[in-house]
Amino acid sequence: MGDATEKPGLSKLVVVATPIGNLGDMTFRAVEALKDADLIACEDTRTSRVLLQHYGIGTPLISYHEHSDSGKPDMLLARLRAGESVALITDAGTPLISDPGYKLVREVRAAGFAVEALPGACAAITALSGAGLPSDRFYFAGFLPNKTQALNTALTSLLQRPETVLCYESPKRILATLEHLAALDATRQLCVARELTKRHEEWLHGTATDIHAALSAREQVRGEIVLLWEPAEEKTVGPEEVDALLQSLLPKMSVKEAAKQAADATGLGRSALYQRALALKNG
Numbered sequence: 247m248g249d250a251t252e253k254p255g256l257s258k259l260v261v262v263a264t265p266i267g268n269l270g271d272m273t274f275r276a277v278e279a280l281k282d283a284d285l286i287a288c289e290d291t292r293t294s295r296v297l298l299q300h301y302g303i304g305t306p307l308i309s310y311h312e313h314s315d316s317g318k319p320d321m322l323l324a325r326l327r328a329g330e331s332v333a334l335i336t337d338a339g340t341p342l343i344s345d346p347g348y349k350l351v352r353e354v355r356a357a358g359f360a361v362e363a364l365p366g367a368c369a370a371i372t373a374l375s376g377a378g379l380p381s382d383r384f385y386f387a388g389f390l391p392n393k394t395q396a397l398n399t400a401l402t403s404l405l406q407r408p409e410t411v412l413c414y415e416s417p418k419r420i421l422a423t424l425e426h427l428a429a430l431d432a433t434r435q436l437c438v439a440r441e442l443t444k445r446h447e448e449w450l451h452g453t454a455t456d457i458h459a460a461l462s463a464r465e466q467v468r469g470e471i472v473l474l475w476e477p478a479e480e481k482t483v484g485p486e487e488v489d490a491l492l493q494s495l496l497p498k499m500s501v502k503e504a505a506k507q508a509a510d511a512t513g514l515g516r517s518a519l520y521q522r523a524l525a526l527k528n529g
């Protein structure tokens with residue numbers, strides 16, 4: 247409900263992407279939005295203060311951590327209700343991309359306030375645009391699981407994806423992850439994009455074994471990493487395999503369902519599979 251302090255129309259949450267290492271990657275619009283906001287919610291105020299000082303932005307900062315700050319969303323909503331505008335930034339790159347913000351954006355929208363998103367740097371997209379891997383479709387897997395078994399399960403499944411896969415990885419774990427990848431697929435072409443936009447930006451290409459050899463020759467692997475690999479080769483399914491699959495499905499389900507399941511399994515068109523399943527069923 248409105249009160250005397252409310253300034254309707256100005257209240258909004260502006261989600262602002264910031265650089266992933268190179269301060270020059272801030273957009274003009276991002277600087278203006280942070281200057282115009284009444285309050286900036288960030289992860290680490292010390293990190294964000296460096297950016298704000300560089301661009302002469304005097305807007306007050308407040309730290310916001312999605313998982314621990316149980317009362318903060320209410321406080322930020324109260325500021326919106328009072329007619330203020332709030333900007334959300336993170337330590338680096340685009341908020342909500344392996345970074346906090348999703349819950350806040352959801353709550354702000356649910357409360358009926360406007361949300362704007364300002365595009366800018368994102369490590370995953372920067373890596374994709376420079377890696378030279380197929381980019382028409384891609385799958386962003388965020389951070390990989392820590393525990394060995396969960397990591398292996400995740401990698402096994404991710405290696406089957408028909409799109410280029412991107413993961414965020416830490417320099418401490420990259421060698422172990424590459425060892426798992428090498429054991430699961432010795433020929434897949436990978437890319438390690440390290441320290442993007444920074445002085446020591448580096449792109450390593452090759453199999454998991456090639457990149458492991460290059461990195462393990464160093465005293466220490468440093469910097470921030472995006473790991474990418476090419477899509478799984480599309481399997482070509484021959485007519486005998488299609489028939490065998492349909493024959494195994496037909497006794498258990500309708501022609502329509504068999505065609506659907508065969509389409510999901512093979513990537514072939516459902517209507518052609520339906521016709522073939524019908525022909526097989528009718529002998």
Ligand code: SAM
Pocket residue numbers: 266267336338339340341342343344345367368369370413414415416439440441442443444470471472
């Ligand atoms: N929201 C950010 C974005 O838009 O890219 C990512 C935040 S996530 C917490 C941090 C991870 O992103 C790092 O561990 C690393 O995997 C990746 N990353 C961030 N900056 C990078 C850079 N300059 N080069 C390579 N990877 C980077």
